[in-house]
Amino acid sequence: MTDSKYILSIESSCDETAVALVARDGTVLINDVASQIDLHAPFGGVVPEVAARRHIEVCLPLIEQAMHDGGVGWDEIEAVGVTYGPGLIGCLLVGVETAKTLAWIHHKPLVAVNHLGGHLYAPFLKLNDAEHLLATRGELKSLTDRNEQPPYPHLGLIVSGGHTSLVYVASPTEYETIAQTRDDAAGEAYDKAARLMGLGYPGGPLIDKLATEGNPERYTFTPPMLRRDKPDFSFSGLKTAMSVQLKKVYAELGVDTDQGQPAEALAEQLPDDVLRDLCAGFQSAVVEALIGKCQYILKDRRINDLVITGGVACNRGLRARAAQATSAHKWLNVWFPHPSVCTDNAAMIGGLAWHLDPVADDEALRLAARSSLPLGGPLAV
Ligand code: KG4
Numbered sequence: 385m386t387d388s389k390y391i392l393s394i395e396s397s398c399d400e401t402a403v404a405l406v407a408r409d410g411t412v413l414i415n416d417v418a419s420q421i422d423l424h425a426p427f428g429g430v431v432p433e434v435a436a437r438r439h440i441e442v443c444l445p446l447i448e449q450a451m452h453d454g455g456v457g458w459d460e461i462e463a464v465g466v467t468y469g470p471g472l473i474g475c476l477l478v479g480v481e482t483a484k485t486l487a488w489i490h491h492k493p494l495v496a497v498n499h500l501g502g503h504l505y506a507p508f509l510k511l512n513d514a515e516h517l518l519a520t521r522g523e524l525k526s527l528t529d530r531n532e533q534p535p536y537p538h539l540g541l542i543v544s545g546g547h548t549s550l551v552y553v554a555s556p557t558e559y560e561t562i563a564q565t566r567d568d569a570a571g572e573a574y575d576k577a578a579r580l581m582g583l584g585y586p587g588g589p590l591i592d593k594l595a596t597e598g599n600p601e602r603y604t605f606t607p608p609m610l611r612r613d614k615p616d617f618s619f620s621g622l623k624t625a626m627s628v629q630l631k632k633v634y635a636e637l638g639v640d641t642d643q644g645q646p647a648e649a650l651a652e653q654l655p656d657d658v659l660r661d662l663c664a665g666f667q668s669a670v671v672e673a674l675i676g677k678c679q680y681i682l683k684d685r686r687i688n689d690l691v692i693t694g695g696v697a698c699n700r701g702l703r704a705r706a707a708q709a710t711s712a713h714k715w716l717n718v719w720f721p722h723p724s725v726c727t728d729n730a731a732m733i734g735g736l737a738w739h740l741d742p743v744a745d746d747e748a749l750r751l752a753a754r755s756s757l758p759l760g761g762p763l764a765v
């Protein structure tokens with residue numbers, strides 16, 4: 385790839401339609417996200433069919449807007465990059481078909497990008513007016529030098545609504561998945577627990593906010609799967625534990641739970657201090673489960689750098705706990721991408737696309753979306 389300057393990238397694997405323009409050195413010119421949170425909030429989670437339809441409405445106008453705002457014409461587009469998996473199949477299809485069509489019409493190479501690889505690439509993006517974070521020697525600092533980046537190899541922890549994966553990252557395109565969740569993702573656990581407490585959607589930021597004001601010792605939750613001989617994560621038990629804890633709380637408050645009322649209606653009777661303490665206890669268990677497993681693998685593999693990315697990486701409790709770990713272990717550095725590229729976005733897809741070979745011209749129109757796609761797996765056309 386030589387003459388032109390930007391990769392136009394599209395991400396539509398879940399409930400965000402996202403478009404970005406990224407230069408070869410990772411500089412992000414445009415990073416636009418059309419969030420669907422309001423659309424899905426009444427359902428307490430993403431409704432795949434509804435999400436796909438919204439992607440169809442929003443995708444092309446968002447691309448036009450991005451190119452207009454970036455002052456970029458098709459002459460300056462080097463290639464079109466797109467997330468082709470893993471994700472919700474109807475949602476992925478919208479991005480993939482849009483990208484294929486645009487690449488074909490404008491005679492541009494098409495680059496197929498794994499969504500998880502994109503998340504891992506986020507701390508390497510060069511952002512304007514936004515800084516990534518680094519926890520080191522007990523402190524959490526903003527990285528003002530855009531060239532300060534995690535070294536390879538490092539360990540990557542992807543924590544989002546759909547994924548919880550711990551990955552050995554040898555280069556932008558070479559990975560080994562070490563641990564995954566056996567059931568719910570960490571963000572999913574947040575969202576489900578928030579629903580039980582009647583907090584709304586998405587639950588992660590809401591629990592995070594309340595947890596900072598709560599006492600984690602009042603209602604304790606056991607961090608799941610901390611045993612060293614068990615490599616994977618598991619978060620569905622925490623949702624059950626929250627439901628059991630809430631039953632006890634309602635019994636203490638004298639609230640009758642036998643009338644079949646929905647969780648949200650019951651939760652209206654929870655006093656604020658109880659809610660805050662429940663959130664603090666829950667968050668402490670999630671954070672401990674994540675950091676505990678990472679610490680074990682980092683030591684076991686003698687790796688000094690950990691990148692935490694995905695929506696849950698925005699969590700303040702997780703960041704504080706990571707900083708605490710770097711105080712105890714002076715050899716450890718924990719890198720957090722800026723929140724704008726932690727949650728789903730297209731800049732991470734465009735940044736990684738520069739490191740990948742485009743799909744062969746005669747295969748491009750046959751690129752298929754993949755609902756499940758292992759990291760580093762073969763490119764399916
Ligand atoms: O990466 P993302 O935007 O989408 C997926 O690929 O899933 O992550 C969204 C998830 C949601 O489950 C949301 O509750 C969670 O990230 N999340 C958080 C926080 N901000 C977003 N979880 C915990 N604390 C937060 N501050």
Ligand code: ZN
Binds near residue numbers: 728
């Ligand atoms: Zn994601």
